[in-house]
Amino acid sequence: MTGSDTSVQQDLSSEALIVKLVERIARRVDDEKEYLTELDSKIGDADFGVNLDRGLTAVLEELDGMDVESTFAAEIVETVGRVLMSEMAGSSGILFGGGLMTASAEIKGGTDAESFVAFAWAYVDHVEEKGDVSIGAKTMFDAIVPAVNLLSKSVEHDERSPAETTGAALAAARRGAKFTSTLEAKKGRASYVESRSIGHPDPGAVFTAIVFEEIHSLVQEATDQDIAADVDDPL
Amino acid sequence: MLNGFVAAHDGRVRRPDDTDLVVRSDAPVEGKVSVVTGGGSGHEPMHAGYVGSGMLDGAAAGAIFTSPPATEFADLIDEVDNGSGVLAVIKNYEGDIMNFETAIDLVGDADVETVIVDDDVAVSEETDKTGRRGVAGTILVHKIAGAKAAQGASLSEVRKVAERVIENVASMGVALTSCTPPEKGSSTFQLGDEEIELGIGIHGEPGIERTQLDSADEVTEQLAAPVVEDLELSAGDEVAVIVNGLGNTPLGELYVVNRKLDDILSDADVDVYRSLVGEYCTSLDMSGCSITLLELDEELKELLDYPAATPTLTIRE
Numbered sequence: 001m002t003g004s005d006t007s008v009q010q011d012l013s014s015e016a017l018i019v020k021l022v023e024r025i026a027r028r029v030d031d032e033k034e035y036l037t038e039l040d041s042k043i044g045d046a047d048f049g050v051n052l053d054r055g056l057t058a059v060l061e062e063l064d065g066m067d068v069e070s071t072f073a074a075e076i077v078e079t080v081g082r083v084l085m086s087e088m089a090g091s092s093g094i095l096f097g098g099g100l101m102t103a104s105a106e107i108k109g110g111t112d113a114e115s116f117v118a119f120a121w122a123y124v125d126h127v128e129e130k131g132d133v134s135i136g137a138k139t140m141f142d143a144i145v146p147a148v149n150l151l152s153k154s155v156e157h158d159e160r161s162p163a164e165t166t167g168a169a170l171a172a173a174r175r176g177a178k179f180t181s182t183l184e185a186k187k188g189r190a191s192y193v194e195s196r197s198i199g200h201p202d203p204g205a206v207f208t209a210i211v212f213e214e215i216h217s218l219v220q221e222a223t224d225q226d227i228a229a230d231v232d233d234p235l
Numbered sequence: 236m237l238n239g240f241v242a243a244h245d246g247r248v249r250r251p252d253d254t255d256l257v258v259r260s261d262a263p264v265e266g267k268v269s270v271v272t273g274g275g276s277g278h279e280p281m282h283a284g285y286v287g288s289g290m291l292d293g294a295a296a297g298a299i300f301t302s303p304p305a306t307e308f309a310d311l312i313d314e315v316d317n318g319s320g321v322l323a324v325i326k327n328y329e330g331d332i333m334n335f336e337t338a339i340d341l342v343g344d345a346d347v348e349t350v351i352v353d354d355d356v357a358v359s360e361e362t363d364k365t366g367r368r369g370v371a372g373t374i375l376v377h378k379i380a381g382a383k384a385a386q387g388a389s390l391s392e393v394r395k396v397a398e399r400v401i402e403n404v405a406s407m408g409v410a411l412t413s414c415t416p417p418e419k420g421s422s423t424f425q426l427g428d429e430e431i432e433l434g435i436g437i438h439g440e441p442g443i444e445r446t447q448l449d450s451a452d453e454v455t456e457q458l459a460a461p462v463v464e465d466l467e468l469s470a471g472d473e474v475a476v477i478v479n480g481l482g483n484t485p486l487g488e489l490y491v492v493n494r495k496l497d498d499i500l501s502d503a504d505v506d507v508y509r510s511l512v513g514e515y516c517t518s519l520d521m522s523g524c525s526i527t528l529l530e531l532d533e534e535l536k537e538l539l540d541y542p543a544a545t546p547t548l549t550i551r552e
Contacts, residue, residue, distance in 0.1 A: 037418075037419055045300050045416070045423065045438040045439060045440065046416055046419045046423045046439075047298075050418040051301060085306070086304040089301050090275075090334075091333055092330075093304050093305075094337055131333070187329065187365060188365060189328070189365075189438065191364045192436060193440065193441045
């Protein structure tokens, strides 16, 4: 998930790290579900936060009953996706859950950088194809594409430290989420409000930024580097 | 909710174990194409209310305003399919469409076709957007496709007649208040005491215009005009009408709307062949109503009249 020369955290396996990340994302969503739902009520049908929370709660229950250390990383991610797809349902279930299921096939070497980048691109492809979405339609795509782009370039050139890489990806995700405020929605229920969607960020894009925040903080802790991320204020 | 529904209509419908499905108690029914639907809950009696002979073979219920997962749709196909094929009637929402398409991948070998209902004329049909929503007109698709299937038609014949209904049906709604999704616990949007939202969606999606509350007659005119225009109705045409309550509108008010609608149509020399007035596709506790018109031809009239026995709609011989 970071620079190619180092595994993220010596004392944690890839599998444990993935579970830890999911737990942190779930906690953040639990904390922010009202905010996310409020954002959704401005442009959609006011259920994004609660649906996400319901999905992630079911994911945590499933992971709780799993022998993580004897399960492959890809299988854990696939399980997370499958539970999200059936418990969140709706478009989010297919896009987030189905995306994890599809992309999990790319996780061959655990959480090393190359696997993570391949995983992230496969996820982006899934969202693009299933959601029939492009940049500028005011969706999570506007946050995730710039973040994954940055991640992928950093890993390719291998000049940044792991935490610098995830910090830059986080900054890109946040910029993307902020950018959605300026857009008129072209997809989903938000598209019906037309110009009234302008001025409010897309909740899926905001959630994407939250995911990158948690990835970044995990990597920061893991690599014990205290590099201030080049980030804007939280949304 | 589903258990209560099944308890109320015991013997006609059943809920397969460990699912959020309602199917005909005799499903799979041999020798006919199955017609199914599904979508978020919160629109009762849609969708399970239309499960029964002459209409739907089964329906999948999602969480409030949330599409059922692909796995539920896949289970639905498995429950009802007898090998004659399945027509899925899907409303034009991305979640419903994506989950159903994924379900078709999951079931693999079943012969499944889909039609997408998009009768809400309040939404513009720009190509780069999601397009018109599916609302109360969907019930007429259920009715007519279900009748065609009951007559023993092939899957492609059932699909074609469903598509003809979709081409000829149009709806428009108005809200006097928002709905209150239980998990949110508060209104989706705010309307003043004297305000109405024309073109409201059945999930509280904003409409096309927020305006001052007017008399029922004025509001009915504002709803009927775009529907009549969309269908390009002219003198001599025949229509089926639904005046649909959105969850919190007295039936008496719906009849007031229907009276005015009847006047408008008769002034235009459009003949009302059959009317449904009541709650058919609601939006939780929203105050308001919608008007749906379906332009009929001889075959659609015959299929509309074909007997059906469902918890919500019964058409006798």
